[in-house]
Amino acid sequence: MKVGVPKEVRANERRVALVPESVSKLTAADMEVIVQEGAGLSAHYSDEAYRNAGATVVSSASAVYESADILVKVQRPTFGGEDEPPETAMLRSGEVLIGLLQPLYHPAMAKGLAEMGVTSFSMDAIPRIARAQSMDALSSMSSIAGYKAAIMAAEALGIYLPMMVTAAGTTPPAKGLVLGAGVAGLQAIATSRRMGAVVSAFDVRPVVKEQVESLGATFIQEAIHTEDIEDEGGYAKQLNEEAQNLEQDLIHKHAQAADFIIATAAIPGQPAPKLVTAAMVRDMRPGAVIVDLAAETGGNCELTKPGETVVQNGVTILGPLDVPSSVPVVSSQMYSRNMLTLLQHLVRDGELTLDWEDAITKDCCITYGGEVIHAPTLGLLSGSG
Numbered sequence: 001m002k003v004g005v006p007k008e009v010r011a012n013e014r015r016v017a018l019v020p021e022s023v024s025k026l027t028a029a030d031m032e033v034i035v036q037e038g039a040g041l042s043a044h045y046s047d048e049a050y051r052n053a054g055a056t057v058v059s060s061a062s063a064v065y066e067s068a069d070i071l072v073k074v075q076r077p078t079f080g081g082e083d084e085p086p087e088t089a090m091l092r093s094g095e096v097l098i099g100l101l102q103p104l105y106h107p108a109m110a111k112g113l114a115e116m117g118v119t120s121f122s123m124d125a126i127p128r129i130a131r132a133q134s135m136d137a138l139s140s141m142s143s144i145a146g147y148k149a150a151i152m153a154a155e156a157l158g159i160y161l162p163m164m165v166t167a168a169g170t171t172p173p174a175k176g177l178v179l180g181a182g183v184a185g186l187q188a189i190a191t192s193r194r195m196g197a198v199v200s201a202f203d204v205r206p207v208v209k210e211q212v213e214s215l216g217a218t219f220i221q222e223a224i225h226t227e228d229i230e231d232e233g234g235y236a237k238q239l240n241e242e243a244q245n246l247e248q249d250l251i252h253k254h255a256q257a258a259d260f261i262i263a264t265a266a267i268p269g270q271p272a273p274k275l276v277t278a279a280m281v282r283d284m285r286p287g288a289v290i291v292d293l294a295a296e297t298g299g300n301c302e303l304t305k306p307g308e309t310v311v312q313n314g315v316t317i318l319g320p321l322d323v324p325s326s327v328p329v330v331s332s333q334m335y336s337r338n339m340l341t342l343l344q345h346l347v348r349d350g351e352l353t354l355d356w357e358d359a360i361t362k363d364c365c366i367t368y369g370g371e372v373i374h375a376p377t378l379g380l381l382s383g384s385g
Helices: 020-028 047-052 061-067 107-115 130-135 137-156 183-194 206-214 241-255 278-283 328-346 359-364 375-381
Strands: 002-005 032-036 056-058 070-075 096-100 119-122 164-166 169-171 175-179 198-202 260-263 289-292 309-312 315-318 365-368
Touching: 002 061, 020 032, 020 047, 020 328, 032 047, 032 061, 047 056, 056 061, 070 328, 096 328, 107 365, 107 375, 130 328, 130 359, 137 183, 137 260, 137 289, 137 315, 137 328, 175 183, 175 241, 183 198, 183 206, 183 260, 198 241, 241 278, 278 309, 328 359, 359 365
Parallel strands: 002 032, 002 070, 032 056, 070 096, 096 119, 175 198, 175 260, 260 289, 289 315
Antiparallel strands: 119 365, 164 169, 309 315
């Protein structure tokens, strides 16, 4: 079984799907690994490090695609356009593709892969169950994004995060508000608290209160009464109109006191919920900062511009994209470990072994046998999702 690692081609992507440490474990298990020259350089992994781990380093992406049985990537493959080479033109029928494919946001891509006869698995579709934790790339990358969001907020603020006692006087700690207490939100809380900020957090799911408080933050207590607010994967569902209005009133009140807001709320397969309105921004303190981690799916703030930094009424709004890629060494290491564990799950005795009764295989397989078999993606393609 040959595993191929092409260099990522999407703009500003610095991660690599497998690092040398993981490659050595695959080669020790009698799997051949083929790596494109320079694939790991943006994450500070040299071609020589891959050779020392037992990989074969080749000069071009086409050489990887032509040789590999399984292609492992970070980003979904390009279909051409946007000044990027069409990676899909190099895919072969019967080849296996694994990456962060995001089929719920790109169902047409899934349909295209099926038509090409590619068997695909999406790392962001790994089920959030105990035995799949070591494969859960979405959680790994979200944790890094939450950490980096706190750093971004500290850098953009014109004040200290911690309380500082100096000969020139004492400055109070910054007040932060984190919206969404999933993996990214909890890490944003933890990092902000380590830097000395006073943090409050909001989430529609009361079950996260204990986790928020264990990190030293205040959980906003006012309840938004609604039923069935969490799906099977632990994500918050879209609220009804009445609950959304209560939610916005609550956030508005706390936003006025915040020096910074880190917004992390997401609903799989849907645009990011708008939690911070233009009216809220107008009422925030001059110099306040919003870091919108949901920018890639439209943003939690009404004024967010994906990939840009804008200033409105003295409030700086950051809409960063591909945040984990800005910490390429650690994000590559973590993603590689997730990928390695999934490969070990799917490949047995040198052969791809697919057990459709297994929840991990069933949930993260997007295309197989020329068809889209991922139920949520099928729903979108049929218009019922």
